[in-house]
Amino acid sequence: MAEVKLTAEIRSDFGKGAARRTRRENKVPAVVYGHGAEPKHVAVDGHALMMALKTPNALISLDVDGKSELVIPKAVQREAIRGFLVHVDFLAVQKGEKVTVEVPIHTEGDLAPGGNLLEHLVNTLAVEAEATHIPESVTVSIAGLDAGASIHAKDVTLPAGASLAVEGDTVLLQVVAAQAEAPAEAEGEGAEA
The missing domain is CATH 2.40.240.10 (Ribosomal Protein L25; Chain P)
Known part of the structure; x- marks a missing residue:
């Protein structure tokens, strides 16, 4: 940087x-x-x-x-x-000093087919890095993830010299199953009643 x-x-x-x-x-x-x-x-x-x-x-x-x-x-x-x-x-x-900062989380790849949704529980990840080598962001692959899958902080690959400043079990992202839509006729009947 x-x-x-x-x-x-x-x-x-x-x-x-x-x-x-x-x-x-x-x-x-x-x-x-x-x-x-x-x-x-x-x-x-x-x-x-x-x-x-x-x-x-x-x-x-x-x-x-x-x-x-x-x-x-x-x-x-x-x-x-x-x-x-x-x-x-x-x-x-100072140069060489370690600081704790929040870096943005970016995702790459596509979820498994089926209309599932990706839920971002947090948008940033707290990392400890040298003040002159702070990463601009971290990238997480979500390719092929299916409903029920989640990405934890320990699953993120950090740049050299950076370490997690949060618990490794902290959930960052999770895949949620898409909800089925109610048939249009049932909605119409409910509105008439």
């Missing part, structure tokens, strides 16, 4: 009014914390940050007052209707 370089300014004003003024300038209020250091309140260019966050678990090289710091987004708050960034919490990391 490539590092994304962003520049941030230190914020000295706090509170709702200050955050609104920051957003009016097309910047996003953020906090950088971690490694026992005092949290830094910063403002980051909104468009550049939005583009960086299109990649899940993006590794960001944040330039604050001429000092570069590696961070990953830990909590992202968005405006409910339009999806604009409202606030971001960054976790400071």
Whole structure:
């Protein structure tokens, strides 16, 4: 995963009014914390940050007052209707340090014939990986699975250097049998009654 370089300014004003003024300038209020250091309140260019966050678990090289710091987004708050960034919490990391992150689960292949349905119990998988080698996603093969089959966390092949951060017996996906439809005549009779 490539590092994304962003520049941030230190914020000295706090509170709702200050955050609104920051957003009016097309910047996003953020906090950088971690490694026992005092949290830094910063403002980051909104468009550049939005583009960086299109990649899940993006590794960001944040330039604050001429000092570069590696961070990953830990909590992202968005405006409910339009999806604009409202606030971001960054976790400071170091090269070689292990972090726990949620990575998206992608599926490949087709289920066994019969109209069965694939139910995603979770959309992400918690993994522990080196901060500079966080996987973008994990892929699970569902080819030929029939009703009643399930995929557990321990069944997922993880990239080198990554390990599960959840119990191996955690069910991620399961195949559910399709329900038979009631005949159209029976529905019509019930409506008349």
